[in-house]
Amino acid sequence: MKYLANTVSLAYDENRCEGCGRCVEVCPHGVFEMEARRAKVTDRDKCMECGACALNCEFKAITVNAGVGCAAALINSMIIGGEPTCGCGDSGPACC
Amino acid sequence: MQEIKFIKTEGTPNGSSSCCGTSGQESAASCCSTTSQVQSFVIGSVTTAAGPVPKIVTTWTSSDTWGMVRSRSGGYRMRYTVEPGLYAVGEPTPDSDVFVTANYKLTFDILRRSLAGMNAWVLALDTKSINVWCAAGKGTFGTEELATRISAARLSEVVAHRKLILPQLGAVGVNAAEIRKRTGFRVAFGPVEARDIPAYVRGNYKKTPEMRTIRFSLLDRMILTPMELNPALQKYPWFALAVLLLFGFQPSGILFRDAFFGGLPFLALGLVAVFAGAFLTPVLLPFVPFRSFALKGLVMGVAALAALEAAAPSFFPAGLMRLAAYLLFPALTSYLALQFTGATTYTGMSGVKKELKLAVPAYFAASGLSVLLVIAHKFQTWRMQ
Structure with missing residues (x-):
């Protein structure tokens, strides 16, 4: 299953890669793979912008506009303004 | 401590x-x-x-x-x-x-x-x-x-x-x-x-x-549907109230009989739309055409309505009301399907934002237009009386 084509904000600078392989280890969609001791992007459209690779890349080779992909949160922030958050209290007076 | x-x-x-x-x-x-x-x-x-x-x-x-x-x-x-x-x-x-x-x-x-x-x-x-x-x-x-x-x-x-x-x-x-x-x-x-x-x-x-x-298997998707259906059904009484008021409203006041019999098809279609958007679309996700969730929901909404119309043509709203139904309910199904992006394992924020830019104005337009059609229908019937 793939989401919309050519919409993903993932950017990868191959020149900064030191070949540690963290991005391959953390990506749940196999967007990265190692080739000749460097990470390579296989299919950008598979990226779901979770941000795990960017957070864990020590060499700042990866950037992605990560955030919640839930429509309700985004609609709320469109209408009310502010940062979209999926309130952890889907229902009830959750404390957080 | x-x-x-x-x-x-x-x-x-x-x-x-x-x-x-x-x-x-x-x-x-x-x-x-x-x-x-x-x-x-x-x-x-x-x-x-x-x-x-x-x-x-x-x-x-x-x-x-x-x-x-x-x-x-x-x-x-x-x-x-x-x-x-x-x-x-x-x-x-x-x-x-x-x-x-x-x-x-x-x-x-x-x-x-x-x-x-x-x-x-x-x-x-x-x-x-x-x-x-x-x-x-x-x-x-x-x-x-x-x-x-x-x-x-x-x-x-x-x-x-x-x-x-x-x-x-x-x-x-x-x-x-x-x-x-x-x-x-x-x-x-x-x-x-x-x-x-x-x-x-x-x-x-x-x-x-x-x-x-x-992964996002059939079972994975099924498990998530109660949390799609429950919040939607919790809002259903408000929809029902609005429908009953709209249909019951007559020059002589609010008539319970008109509210119930006039509103019944719409109440049923509301449930069908919720079911199509919050259950059928998530479960059938990879088999529904389009990658966009708004479009997936739209397809499922129209399909569900068409199936119901074919099965029970006499029950289905006619004339302007039919048009209103085909505007409102697929939009509702589409909206609910789009909500499911928050629960999938593969949709990202940029894509959802892109969808919303088109979908939200379309939802407002569709629901506004369908309400106008219902009102037009009411005037039509009042004049005939």
Whole structure:
């Protein structure tokens, strides 16, 4: 299953890669793979912008506009303004 | 309460929006604490250099299964917690593996079940009863909390090695390099699914491509539908009220008979639209055409209406009302289908934003227009009387 084509904000600078392989280890969609001791992007459209690779890349080779992909949160922030958050209290007076 | 002391020595955890632990010692105990809970999965304790650590079973009881059902279907999930901290599985030694997890009890239960027959340590982070992936996205399953929890549990005294195994999806919130710098512990991101842990350990801590890939099977999608249907159905009475008022309104006042018989098809179609958007679309997801969720929902909404019209043509609204129905209900189905992007394992924020830019104005237009059509229909019938 793939989401919309050519919409993903993932950017990868191959020149900064030191070949540690963290991005391959953390990506749940196999967007990265190692080739000749460097990470390579296989299919950008598979990226779901979770941000795990960017957070864990020590060499700042990866950037992605990560955030919640839930429509309700985004609609709320469109209408009310502010940062979209999926309130952890889907229902009830959750404390957080 | 001994944990609080260590939190303080680490400095106050970041003052984010969460209410727990932001204002120091007192508040941490008051609102999110689950200390009063009896944890039925604890069966004694093991002695360590850092004091006794509760020992847990790897089997589930019927109350664990019932808890899973309840938390899968409603707000109970927000109160389904285990106490954060260190636990022992089997007879762990200072050389045993440490598995880090969330304090959402369902997550914790799935992990302990996967560790059957092993000797290991389990470190539960305080994620406020949220699963690993969502908590990592929110930052509660995060670098700060992990570093704090490591020192609170005095992990460096309990184990001789310096390695932690985290669920892979925790990488969204945990910066491994930062943890190493701050605590000396090396982070290995294990498999996505806890059930792959035994194979991962046997395979010398190497992940196969399958172990690091998230899937979204039919069963995965089915399990999520109660939480799509329930919130939608909770709003249904408001829709019903609006429909009954609109249909019951006559020059002579609000007539119950008109409200009921005129509104009935719309009430039924409302339920069909909810079912198509919150159940059928998620379940049939890969088989519904288009990648856009708004379009998937639209297709399913029109299909559901067309099927109903073919099955019961005399029941289906006619004339202007038919047009109104075909405008309103597919829009509703589309809206509900778009909501499901928040629960999938593969949709990203940029795509959802792109969809919303077109979809939200379209939803407003469709619903506004359908209300106008219903009003026009009412005038039509009044004039004929």
